Amino acid sequence: MLDADFFRRWMTATAASVDREAQRLTALDSEIGDADHGINMQRGFTAVTAALEEEAPDTPGAVLVLAARQLISKVGGASGPLYGTLLRRTGKELGDTAEVGEEQLAAALREGVDAVMKLGGAAPGDKTMIDALVPAVDALADGFAAARAAAEQGAEATIPLQARKGRASYLGERSIGHQDPGATSSALLIAALEEAAEG
Template sequence: MACTAESVAAALRAAAGAVVAHRDELVRLDREIGDGDHGENLKRGFDALVSKLDAGVPASPSAVLRLAATTLISTVGGAAGPLYGTAFLRASTAVGDVAVLDGPGAAAALRSALDGVVARGKAEVGDKTMVDALTPAVVAAASVAAGGGGVAEVLEAAAEAAEQGAASTVPLVARKGRASYLGERSAGHLDPGARSTVLLLRALAGAAR
């Protein structure tokens, strides 16, 4: 299955729904090792994005992703706004001016999203951040795309790998962000950014199906 601008917009609406459904969970996770605002901040940003999509869907997949980027950057507080905003902005650039997004295009968008997050947050695998979920997601997506997988298959593989990557953050000691202030006490907790990465990828994959 390939994705048009309308399909990408529908996927982002599904992502917004996932954020709303898991808002309290994300707040709880962030309260354990952060300042507790991750769920509410993301909800505010995706609510704003849905409102903009309701007003009109941009003409291309790239433009839809760019709208997501600018909206999240301007409405999501904390670290999540710049990180997710940069991710969507880099993904938009990677997609280019195609009218229909295919499997390799989706994998390339995820790769660029990860590169943007790493450039913005200066984090690497093992730092107990969303990078721990997004990195294996990108590897899995590239593998499936190289084998001829479509958008749905690419995103399914990415979501599965992200879930495993997120789980790997539980025993880690945080080396980035507010959680790093806790030192050894940050171990034993799931990173909220890694968890929200999983939720978004699962929602996007479900919409692509």
């Protein structure tokens, strides 16, 4: 069973990973976006870890809702609302229970991903974070390592795609040949689940 400590570890592992990869995320974003994705995500997840140290929520759902609030208020551009929606909806689906199973997490995360698709109007193949998140959620039934691999493959699979949503879509065919920064940061979020489980 996964408790609030697991979810705190998930968020802090994501923050550490975003910290390490911030320059790469910004470099990817400089090719097809506003060149600020790494910096924005870093600022958001730094705020998440600070808030979790201050408040220490005692249920999995509350951890994610608190993280969502920080991301919505601190991350610029579209990423704040999209990541905030993902975590808030997932947290709301988990409810007030003190512990959740992996199946519950997978079902809640699917609701979160659906909410992101609704908010952003993106579908798989549009070269967005959805291209990493959908395969990850599909693979979660086989465990965190499978989800991580699926998310990483999904992010890499955005390279040959032409962007149909977001800032990159303005580039048309020039968006082809670049890995999507949102899919890349989403893969970091999923990879951190496996780290949290090991920790």
